[in-house]
Amino acid sequence: MVMMAQNVTGKTLTICQNCAINTIEEGIALAQSGDTLRVERGTYREYNLFVDKPLTIVGIDTPVIDGQKRGEIFRITADNVSIIGLKIINVGVSYTSDHAAIRIVKSEGFNVSNNELEQLFFGIFLEKSSRGRIANNRISGVAKDEYNSGNGIHIWYSKNVDVQDNTVEGVRDGIYLEFSDSVHIRSNKSRKNLRYGLHFMFSNHNFYGDNTFENNGAGVAVMFSKFIEMRGNHFSKNWGPASYGMLLKEITDATISDNIFEENTVGINIEGSNRIVYERNQFIQNGWAIKVLGACYSNTFRSNNFLYNSFDLSYNSRMNDNLFEGNYWSNYSGYDLDKDGIGDIPHRPVKLFSYVVNRTPETLILLRSLFMDIIDFSERVSPVFTPDNLADTKPLMRKVE
Amino acid sequence: MLKILKYSFYDLLRSRWAYAYFLFYLILGFVLLFLNGDLSKAVITLMNLIIILVPLISTIFGVMYFYSSREFTELLLAQPVRRDAIFLGQYLGITGTLASGLLLGLGIPFVAYGLFQSNEIYDFITLIVSGLALTFIFTGLAFNIAVRNENRIRGFGYAVLLWLFMAVVYDGLFLLTLIIFEEYPLDHFSLSATVFNPIDLSRILILLKLDISALLGYTGAVFKNFLGTKSGIFISCLALLSWIVIPLWTFMRKSRKKDF
Numbered sequence: 001m002v003m004m005a006q007n008v009t010g011k012t013l014t015i016c017q018n019c020a021i022n023t024i025e026e027g028i029a030l031a032q033s034g035d036t037l038r039v040e041r042g043t044y045r046e047y048n049l050f051v052d053k054p055l056t057i058v059g060i061d062t063p064v065i066d067g068q069k070r071g072e073i074f075r076i077t078a079d080n081v082s083i084i085g086l087k088i089i090n091v092g093v094s095y096t097s098d099h100a101a102i103r104i105v106k107s108e109g110f111n112v113s114n115n116e117l118e119q120l121f122f123g124i125f126l127e128k129s130s131r132g133r134i135a136n137n138r139i140s141g142v143a144k145d146e147y148n149s150g151n152g153i154h155i156w157y158s159k160n161v162d163v164q165d166n167t168v169e170g171v172r173d174g175i176y177l178e179f180s181d182s183v184h185i186r187s188n189k190s191r192k193n194l195r196y197g198l199h200f201m202f203s204n205h206n207f208y209g210d211n212t213f214e215n216n217g218a219g220v221a222v223m224f225s226k227f228i229e230m231r232g233n234h235f236s237k238n239w240g241p242a243s244y245g246m247l248l249k250e251i252t253d254a255t256i257s258d259n260i261f262e263e264n265t266v267g268i269n270i271e272g273s274n275r276i277v278y279e280r281n282q283f284i285q286n287g288w289a290i291k292v293l294g295a296c297y298s299n300t301f302r303s304n305n306f307l308y309n310s311f312d313l314s315y316n317s318r319m320n321d322n323l324f325e326g327n328y329w330s331n332y333s334g335y336d337l338d339k340d341g342i343g344d345i346p347h348r349p350v351k352l353f354s355y356v357v358n359r360t361p362e363t364l365i366l367l368r369s370l371f372m373d374i375i376d377f378s379e380r381v382s383p384v385f386t387p388d389n390l391a392d393t394k395p396l397m398r399k400v401e
Numbered sequence: 402m403l404k405i406l407k408y409s410f411y412d413l414l415r416s417r418w419a420y421a422y423f424l425f426y427l428i429l430g431f432v433l434l435f436l437n438g439d440l441s442k443a444v445i446t447l448m449n450l451i452i453i454l455v456p457l458i459s460t461i462f463g464v465m466y467f468y469s470s471r472e473f474t475e476l477l478l479a480q481p482v483r484r485d486a487i488f489l490g491q492y493l494g495i496t497g498t499l500a501s502g503l504l505l506g507l508g509i510p511f512v513a514y515g516l517f518q519s520n521e522i523y524d525f526i527t528l529i530v531s532g533l534a535l536t537f538i539f540t541g542l543a544f545n546i547a548v549r550n551e552n553r554i555r556g557f558g559y560a561v562l563l564w565l566f567m568a569v570v571y572d573g574l575f576l577l578t579l580i581i582f583e584e585y586p587l588d589h590f591s592l593s594a595t596v597f598n599p600i601d602l603s604r605i606l607i608l609l610k611l612d613i614s615a616l617l618g619y620t621g622a623v624f625k626n627f628l629g630t631k632s633g634i635f636i637s638c639l640a641l642l643s644w645i646v647i648p649l650w651t652f653m654r655k656s657r658k659k660d661f
Contacts, residue, residue, distance in 0.1 A: 356576070360583040362591050363576055367608060369601070370453055371572035 010034035059085035082111040100125035122150035130159040141171040151176040236262040314354035320387035346391035352379035409494025426506025440521040463543025531603040541648035
């Protein structure tokens, strides 16, 4: 709305199929900086539209722009451009250049909202652009293979971008960030994507919250980044042999709080990540709630709920430098004689069986056999293989609300 | 044969064991449902319990019954009745008692809590079918032990060992094999090793319900593909059926020739 208010100063050009101006290309050419283009209902077969001056392009009753699979649709190279309420279909697929429905290059103050993108290669592609907003877009692709599909929202070398309330499905990576800092990703839905729902690489000081990631090839991957805040997201049904709710790789100083991990093969897969605080997360009926691989130091797990997971925690080493305190574990079998709500004996969340499964994955089918229960019990009583300092010394007796 | 079935059935009903067994499940069912208030969770808890408990009770009960009814058997053998009829009648009598104990004991509380209106009916049927199959299998195995051992103490010993082997040791050996041969593709081996143990087969049915997220990871996919298909279900039912038929057949053969 702020953007539109700024542009009210300019004049308005109407584009429709029976008007004097009947293509968007012509409209852009005739418009002055700061003008508004009203695109009325209809189908416009156009592609390679270059927006090189500050314009507001508004679709009335979602006009369709059909790229006929011949290339990129919009390329924006000016500041303060808004694209609102369009339906863009049939973006060209190319193996040499990343065609996008809307590409924003080295621009500031952009606003891309309320658009529908279908039959696309890349959806919205930001290239060295900053201070903009991507909101309420619905992106749905029909990606089948990773090599010939693109990402829904691709953010590369960009700063200060708000990505809000978008729905992305059926593409390679739902939302992709590389070398981008201070990006806020909030209330998006990313589902049924081939690879990751959200993919982070080398991007620091970002926030993502209240998003839903469901049924993606491998959930969410956060790699090689610092100071990331992840709050209130919902990760569910990311199923498969190399699938996880969240994959953390070389992440430091992050906060992961109030997230829900539900029915994933692996809730969080952690590799080489240090100084991360995990608080008030819910891990419900995952295969593995948390899988720790490689060197992870000084992480804190506090006030989380671990409910009915096949394995709550799995380690691949006998060292532990992480702190587990005040979590609720649904399979804690201790008691609370002094009635202070904290179990009187420590809980050891790592089962010996999880080591066996790490070594020989086929043994998984012995899960819940009496034999394994006996072995786990004896290991719990006197730890030999599992790290003996790995215990929650203050297990809660009741769920964290 | 029907007459003998009826006699042993009523005989068992007169003994308090059958009622105890029935009441045990009845109380268990009601308590679980009362505490959870949730049919699906109660089914899952019961599945865990049934795969251990039903084989144990069927084995012990089977051996015990065979030994205690020996005088009656000898009396019957003196009459003009076919041997097959006597022994088959006894087998069906005891399995009928145990099976109806299980069926009614669990059926009544679940029906009272609205089983027919819920979506859990298929899970409950799986539970009951695997429970019944385990009853038939382990009673048959127990009769085999009893007919081959005159010494009661030894018979009981073997029965407990059988249960221990199937419920615990088998999985231990299975695990060892998997670890020793971990470099080899073990999908088919683990699949067939599971099918060959009725307790494991029933356990996999539970895993498919309970730990589907974990199973979709590694080997699980193989199991899902196997047990999710018609041929998979057919093969596992066939395996359970042959576990019932083969012990029964060897028992009948032995009892035909045995000198009482």
